Amino acid sequence: MEQSTNDDFLRALTDPELLYENAPCGYLSFAADGKIVKVNQTLISWLGFFRAEVVDKLTFKDLVSKGGKIYYEMFYMPLLRMQPMVNEINFDFIRKDGSAFPALINSSVFHNSEGKVVAVNATVYNITDRKKYEKELLDAKKQADSERSKFELLADFTPEIIFTAEPDGEISYVNRRFTSFFGLPAGGFKTRDVLSKVHAQDQFKLIRNWTAAVMAKVDFQMEIRLQTLNSESHWHMVRALPIISATGNVEKWMGSCTDINQHIKAIQHLDEFITVASHELKTPITSLNASLQLMERMVEVQGNAKLSTLMSQANRSVQKVRHLVEDLLHTGSIKEGQISLQKKVFSISDWLAGSCGHVKLEEKFNLHIAPSGIIFVEGDEQRIDQVLVNFVNNAMKYAPGSTDIYISAEILGERVKISVRDLGQGIPADKLPYLFDRYYRVDYTGGSASGLGLGLYICSEIIRRHGGEIGVDSHLGEGSTFWFTLPLFKPDLEYQRNMN
Template sequence: EILTSERFNAIFGFARDVPRDLFVKALHPDDFELRNNAHKTALTSGKLFYEARIIWPDGTLRWIRAQGKVYYGSINKPLRILGTLLDITEFKHLQQQKDDFISVASHELKTPMTSIKASMQLLDRLIKVDPSSDKIPQFINRGNSSLNKMQQLVDSLLNVSKITAGQLTLYKTRFLAAQMINECCDHVRLTGTHELELTGDTELELYADRQRIDQVVVNFVNNAVKYAPDSNRIVINISKQGDMAQVSVQDFGKGIPAENIPHLFERYYRVDTSGIQYSGLGLGLYISSEIIERHGGEMGVESEIGKGSTFWFTIPLN
């Protein structure tokens, strides 16, 4: 026999009192034995504790934590358990995010660190054998490139910390959007793999934090290069929309599946298409969206499978 509160019923997804067997049947099949073992242990230890998944009537998966104390009769026979139930779904999601982040961050930092170590070892040997070798600058450049990647990863982490603490400060100045875009996209032009087209109002002046807006544009362009490797054309457009300035970056790659679009600006979310794992912490678009929001603007994306994607943002002109 089970007596429950309204909140207990609601945690299981029921709007009313239901028979005990329905509560038990709501448990995820893989956690059923775990729950039974916890109850068996409680009969001897006097304490009930377990965390398990439950399936709501609508198919939604939730997490619960059950805690209780066993009360005994005069002949030391268990009579009842008085306990509490807690919905820990959000806690489990945050825990999973933390675990995923640690895993991704460790992997992403390990790659440039390994490259730096290898470059330094080769340099050490080369200097001892042939100090005038023309390969020395090559290894130095390779090491610097890996250091820059590590710095970008660490900067992303620091930016997230500042956003979380509400300390992302903006230093606004007036500057030409076209000039800022041309300067921040030089790294793509220098590789020679992609053609950048700057269109629209190239005389439009922005009033914003130049470094932060530069960061947003670079993130858009880098994503266009990363997720549309088979398309070498990227179009960047500047336009005036009423009292707002709009900047958009368009690629002509495979496009983004509709089910992924609502999650693109979430922290640690990384698009995975056709089983290809891309590098990065999954923080770029999240940080970019926060930067634009702090400016009083908006960010969005339009995408069509087979035709490409357009990421855009708007910020106030004044």
């Protein structure tokens, strides 16, 4: 029984008439005058007729819309008389109930011996779903065009320079402020025209950093000098953010360029004042420190406990002022590129063992230094120690409730990563990107913080000049980990022989 059923099924698949009747498309044959002589079941079902109501009763024009009738007479049939096949002709077919559906028709012509049209075979494809998708795409395009028009209108009236770029970084749109600032024709410009407005010292750095951001698909931010229409150079902050798709690819870049010239000038004036003031303060502080040391010896001879306490407080205050002035001087030197590095090869484990002696003497905090193994770096040991001490001091200052401070060193590929971790209150996520900026200080609620906001900035510059990276990881309530990396030193055989 089962074998018989399978045979019947296979015969149905190979039966030409069954295939014709139940094909996924409609078949239609009509004479030269349009009268329908044959139609398959698929098309009959779409139209809602009975076969007897169609065959030898209706013409092709009876099945199509009014516009289709006109098209049939003026274009369709004349084309069939001139050529053997006509493909991709669009008609709206009318069902028995009066509703319509769009269709595409491919037609082939049969001629008699005299070359006259005898009959036409047509294949009918119901494209209702296709039309639906086309409409959705058209509506989406109209919506996108409308949103783009709104964006461009807003962008043209904003005082900032606005631009967009393609995934490869090529600029695709600029607002009116962009073209007017650079003196470029609206609707067209060349990249070299824009680069010609960038200060010569900033051009290579701009191209390098922008290319790196595009390749890495990360946010771009850079301060550059742009030439205005009156040939003056003004500082601008260029920012660009990648719009990432669900697949992780960049769909577009959105960018802006903000005039920060007044801000930069104010910072420059402040730096000039601080540099001059720091140099002026250095001499009297040195004299004051020497006087206090002399007075301290005199107090010790007299044995006055109260004066001794006051002298200790005065000494601590002078040392604090001296450190502040040194930070200011370091900042000026770093900014002017005058900081010098005395590089040498040293062992990380030996350096960590001898660092942060002031913490060990106070005995208020516990330093936990993880074994680092045999690791060498080449750098200015004192400068790098300055970074580590700053990290540890910050842990003591801003996480006083966490008496345990953890210091570790690990090899990550070609670099060494030094980390200082505390178990304090942590730092808010919105503050993290600015911690290493000049003059930036975090406002710790309920805590006390002093300083000028220069320590971490100086640390970042020291590490940057060593070719390393610096950063922080922090979660509220879990503590903070400040870290920096240095290039790993791999001693060659000659160096190892000299060490031995």
